[in-house]
Amino acid sequence: MSDTEHPKSDNKPSNFIRNIIDEDLKNNKNNGRVVTRFPPEPNGYLHIGHAKSILLNFGIAEDYDGYCNLRFDDTNPHKENIEFVEAIKKDVEWLGCHWGDKVYFSSDYFDALYDFAVQLIKKEKAYVCDLNAEAMREYRGTLTKAGKDSPFRHRTVEENLDLLARMKAGEFEDGSKVLRAKIDMASANINMRDPTLYRIRHGVVHHQTGAEWCLYPMYDFTHCISDALEGITHSICTLEFEDHRPLYDWFLDTLETEHHPQQIEFSRLNLEHTVTSKRKLTALVNNGHVEGWDDPRLPTIAGLRRRGCTPAALREFIKRIGVTKSDNVIEMAVLEGCMRDDLNKNAPRRMAVLHPLKVIITNYPEDKEELLEAANHPQDESFGMRKLPFSRELYIDQEDFKEVPPKKYKRLIPNGEVRLRNSYVIRCDEVIKDSDNNVIELRCTYDADTHGKKPEGRKVKGVIHWVSAKHAIEAEIRLYDRLFNHPTPDNSKDGKEYADHINPDSLRILTHCYLEATLSEATPGDQFQFEREGYYNLDPMHQAGNKPIYNRTVTLRDAWEKIAKK
Ligand code: ATP
Ligand code: MG
Numbered sequence: 001m002s003d004t005e006h007p008k009s010d011n012k013p014s015n016f017i018r019n020i021i022d023e024d025l026k027n028n029k030n031n032g033r034v035v036t037r038f039p040p041e042p043n044g045y046l047h048i049g050h051a052k053s054i055l056l057n058f059g060i061a062e063d064y065d066g067y068c069n070l071r072f073d074d075t076n077p078h079k080e081n082i083e084f085v086e087a088i089k090k091d092v093e094w095l096g097c098h099w100g101d102k103v104y105f106s107s108d109y110f111d112a113l114y115d116f117a118v119q120l121i122k123k124e125k126a127y128v129c130d131l132n133a134e135a136m137r138e139y140r141g142t143l144t145k146a147g148k149d150s151p152f153r154h155r156t157v158e159e160n161l162d163l164l165a166r167m168k169a170g171e172f173e174d175g176s177k178v179l180r181a182k183i184d185m186a187s188a189n190i191n192m193r194d195p196t197l198y199r200i201r202h203g204v205v206h207h208q209t210g211a212e213w214c215l216y217p218m219y220d221f222t223h224c225i226s227d228a229l230e231g232i233t234h235s236i237c238t239l240e241f242e243d244h245r246p247l248y249d250w251f252l253d254t255l256e257t258e259h260h261p262q263q264i265e266f267s268r269l270n271l272e273h274t275v276t277s278k279r280k281l282t283a284l285v286n287n288g289h290v291e292g293w294d295d296p297r298l299p300t301i302a303g304l305r306r307r308g309c310t311p312a313a314l315r316e317f318i319k320r321i322g323v324t325k326s327d328n329v330i331e332m333a334v335l336e337g338c339m340r341d342d343l344n345k346n347a348p349r350r351m352a353v354l355h356p357l358k359v360i361i362t363n364y365p366e367d368k369e370e371l372l373e374a375a376n377h378p379q380d381e382s383f384g385m386r387k388l389p390f391s392r393e394l395y396i397d398q399e400d401f402k403e404v405p406p407k408k409y410k411r412l413i414p415n416g417e418v419r420l421r422n423s424y425v426i427r428c429d430e431v432i433k434d435s436d437n438n439v440i441e442l443r444c445t446y447d448a449d450t451h452g453k454k455p456e457g458r459k460v461k462g463v464i465h466w467v468s469a470k471h472a473i474e475a476e477i478r479l480y481d482r483l484f485n486h487p488t489p490d491n492s493k494d495g496k497e498y499a500d501h502i503n504p505d506s507l508r509i510l511t512h513c514y515l516e517a518t519l520s521e522a523t524p525g526d527q528f529q530f531e532r533e534g535y536y537n538l539d540p541m542h543q544a545g546n547k548p549i550y551n552r553t554v555t556l557r558d559a560w561e562k563i564a565k566k
Pocket of ligand 2: 041
């Protein structure tokens with residue numbers, strides 16, 4: 001557990017945001033109501049960072065008997081679309097979060113927002129400005145230099161109202177005019193230097209409002225008003241919005257809205273060996289570095305789901321990392337540890353041979369078959385038993401046989417013995433090779449008296465997995481590794497771009513693997529521990545021709561930790 005999450009006696013997490021809410025409730029602020037929201041822009045799929053925000057906002061609503069709105073912040077139509085809206089809804093639900101009767105859209109408030117803009121003009125707090133983008137930048141000043149007033153700042157209320165109405169009616173071209181707040185061009189906070197409220201965008205079709213508008217509100221103006229209209233009490237966002245808070249408050253104070261939510265900032269989740277920025281994820285998808293938004297190597301929720309991460313594992317991860325105001329980068333091992341703990345408990349055991357080597361049991365009759373009982377879970381009897389077919393021809397993994405064994409090698413060697421898991425002890429009598437001296441087959445004999453029994457008079461130390469060749473299911477197995485070699489690819493400080501750090505070996509595809517026969521009953525998304533190999537799921541979306549695809553969710557142990565310690 002991190003030092004940021006001290007469970008209270010009721011076992012709910014505690015963090016600085018919950019402390020603020022506790023204090024508010026004590027003072028009966030907001031009449032004891034707690035209302036939050038999760039406000040994604042539908043311009044990409046959600047990633048693991050969003051999971052932190054989702055679980056924080058929905059978790060608070062649940063624990064304080066309030067509610068949390070899912071609100072699409074959809075003010076930038078040319079990057080947004082309905083596919084992203086639907087994908088986001090699916091991911092939020094998959095995480096186990098519920099948004100009530102209705103999904104909200106900022107675009108629901110376009111009329112209301114326009115009325116608020118009119119109010120600002122009437123209060124002499126907004127004006128139409130004709131400066132072009134370049135001039136605006138110049139007038140804005142810098143961190144060390146105050147800005148200058150726009151020459152259009154002193155237009156009359158009447159003139160501004162007229163121009164805004166004509167902007168709305170489509171009389172002006174894109175970029176020719178904007179509506180700006182009239183605040184303070186000399187403010188130390190650049191966000192307060194007469195920020196833009198509305199821009200003109202002709203010819204875009206918005207996924208909710210169609211072609212109705214050619215005037216679109218900016219994020220800062222839209223966000224606080226949407227919060228206020230929904231009666232949000234605590235508007236929780238990430239730290240980069242800290243400098244926008246004065247503006248958030250300025251809008252609501254100036255417009256004297258009925259509700260004035262409190263903005264609270266927390267630190268973003270960053271994860272090693274990956275990127276969590278929608279812009280960069282979009283580029284990875286569009287440039288073909290990965291197969292799509294649900295590529296199991298991506299930190300998207302869809303990718304994690306396809307890889308076999310469960311909602312429970314993701315929730316546990318978010319709980320372990322806690323909520324603070326300090327920026328940090330979490331090790332991938334923390335996430336993988338959560339997946340492992342979850343699957344160790346919940347995934348039934350199966351056998352699968354990834355690099356097959358044929359074994360013929362020469363003293364087992366050709367037409368004989370038998371079914372051997374095997375436990376589905378070594379610790380948990382409630383998983384029950386299954387029956388494994390055994391026959392004369394088997395596959396074992398190439399790694400489990402060595403002609404010249406390294407020191408301490410306990411598996412199969414020429415004239416040595418090994419136990420087949422859940423089955424008999426076999427001895428390797430003969431090694432068959434091809435013309436290139438590759439081992440292609442082993443001739444072995446089995447000891448019929450060793451099923452469930454120790455062999456008499458000798459010790460057999462190694463246990464290996466196997467499948468019956470005749471009964472096995474052929475499958476494609478995909479082994480995923482980190483997508484980036486560098487722990488912080490977008491901040492590597494070596495002059496390279498994040499895309500330069502892509503790990504060329506992040507995906508290995510094994511096309512001829514053999515799975516035990518019981519896996520014919522698996523359904524898409526099912527998860528298993530392939531004994532001695534790791535945790536795998538049956539790909540919920542895809543097949544390789546008529547072969548099933550199994551994705552490796554996570555290895556049995558943390559291989560990178562071992563490498564780091566070497
Ligand atoms: P990105 O930088 O990936 O494009 P964003 O902030 O633009 O993310 P939004 O769709 O606006 O994406 O995010 C919705 C909510 O999720 C916001 O409240 C945002 O603060 C939060 N969020 C985004 N990324 C993270 C993160 N890495 N960790 C925690 N919360 C995040
Ligand atoms: Mg954003």
